[in-house]
Amino acid sequence: MRKIILAISALFFVFGNLLANEVNIFSARHYDSDVQLYEKFTAKTGIKVNVVSGKSGALEKRIIAEGGTADLYITADAGRLGAFKDNLQGGLTSSIIKTAVPSNFRTPKWVGIAKRARIVYFAPDRVTRAELRGLTYESLADPKWKGRLVIRASNNIYNQSLVASLIKNNGKGKVAMWSKGIVSNMARSPKGNDRAQILAVAAGEADIAVANTYYLALMLSGKKGAEQQAAAKKVKPFFPNQGDRGTHMNISGAGLVKGAPNKDNAIKLVEFLLSKEAQKHIVNNTYEYPMIAGVSPHPLVVNMGLDFKQDLTTKVVNYGNRQADALEVMTAAGWK
Numbered sequence: 001m002r003k004i005i006l007a008i009s010a011l012f013f014v015f016g017n018l019l020a021n022e023v024n025i026f027s028a029r030h031y032d033s034d035v036q037l038y039e040k041f042t043a044k045t046g047i048k049v050n051v052v053s054g055k056s057g058a059l060e061k062r063i064i065a066e067g068g069t070a071d072l073y074i075t076a077d078a079g080r081l082g083a084f085k086d087n088l089q090g091g092l093t094s095s096i097i098k099t100a101v102p103s104n105f106r107t108p109k110w111v112g113i114a115k116r117a118r119i120v121y122f123a124p125d126r127v128t129r130a131e132l133r134g135l136t137y138e139s140l141a142d143p144k145w146k147g148r149l150v151i152r153a154s155n156n157i158y159n160q161s162l163v164a165s166l167i168k169n170n171g172k173g174k175v176a177m178w179s180k181g182i183v184s185n186m187a188r189s190p191k192g193n194d195r196a197q198i199l200a201v202a203a204g205e206a207d208i209a210v211a212n213t214y215y216l217a218l219m220l221s222g223k224k225g226a227e228q229q230a231a232a233k234k235v236k237p238f239f240p241n242q243g244d245r246g247t248h249m250n251i252s253g254a255g256l257v258k259g260a261p262n263k264d265n266a267i268k269l270v271e272f273l274l275s276k277e278a279q280k281h282i283v284n285n286t287y288e289y290p291m292i293a294g295v296s297p298h299p300l301v302v303n304m305g306l307d308f309k310q311d312l313t314t315k316v317v318n319y320g321n322r323q324a325d326a327l328e329v330m331t332a333a334g335w336k
């Protein structure tokens with residue numbers, strides 16, 4: 001009898017582990033290339049990766065509704081991960097993670113897996129080098145840019161994170177004034193995504209735009225069509241705040257969900273995403289900057305210039321912590 005019980009428990013143990021050898025990802029990233037990456041992970045570890053894709057808002061609702069299902073939430077923007085932090089748990093603290101990711105790009109609940117910069121684009125035929133000299137995010141509110149700037153709406157998370165970082169560095173009062181300056185410098189009421197801002201400069205609707213780095217590379221690649229490729233060639237990137245803290249950096253990141261049924265596998269997957277092999281795959285498909293040292297971005301991103309100073313002092317956790325303040329000052333300024 002005892003032998004039978006032992007045999008049955010052993011069977012349960014084996015099957016239990018087989019059943020549990022998976023990881024459930026809820027991903028707001030819409031890249032087919034991510035699937036190839038997960039296949040590589042499965043081939044290496046035997047851990048099956050189940051992916052639920054969708055928009056971040058919908059995924060967050062599902063993660064909460066289907067409590068105890070999701071292991072990892074993968075999305076763009078530290079502000080978004082920060083806003084979801086009550087549904088995440090600590091545990092992303094392995095030595096592999098800590099060694100790979102500088103401390104300003106992670107918390108125990110979520111870690112950056114790739115970086116992006118939010119920069120200025122300009123029309124070289126209408127903006128002089130002298131005008132750009134010493135340009136900072138702060139100086140975008142200077143009246144010399146009146147009617148010349150395009151930037152997307154205040155409900156956009158990238159802008160909320162940028163403004164949160166400005167509040168962290170300058171204080172809320174100054175950034176409230178700054179927001180008014182930005183609104184009065186707008187060439188048009190905010191509309192469209194980041195690529196639409198770059199297109200507006202190319203079309204002569206504005207002289208400068210604020211948008212993330214990977215969008216120009218994506219347009220230059222031709223994947224968005226010949227028209228956008230031609231437009232991208234008409235604008236030039238400029239990296240702000242080179243004389244002080246450096247250019248505003250943000251992340252794509254992974255958060256460990258509370259009640260994750262496969263926590264250890266989730267940590268293993270995050271560690272894999274931070275490996276050289278995975279980082280190369282990510283940056284070559286998304287045009288982001290690698291999170292780890294020793295990996296080169298895509299050649300189109302290299303061409304935009306790699307010798308710029310990144311803001312490595314403003315911890316990206318501030319983007320979530322100051323998000324409400326950021327939205328408040330933008331709304332008060334009439335930023336649509």
Ligand code: FE
Pocket residue numbers: 076212
């Ligand atoms: Fe984006």
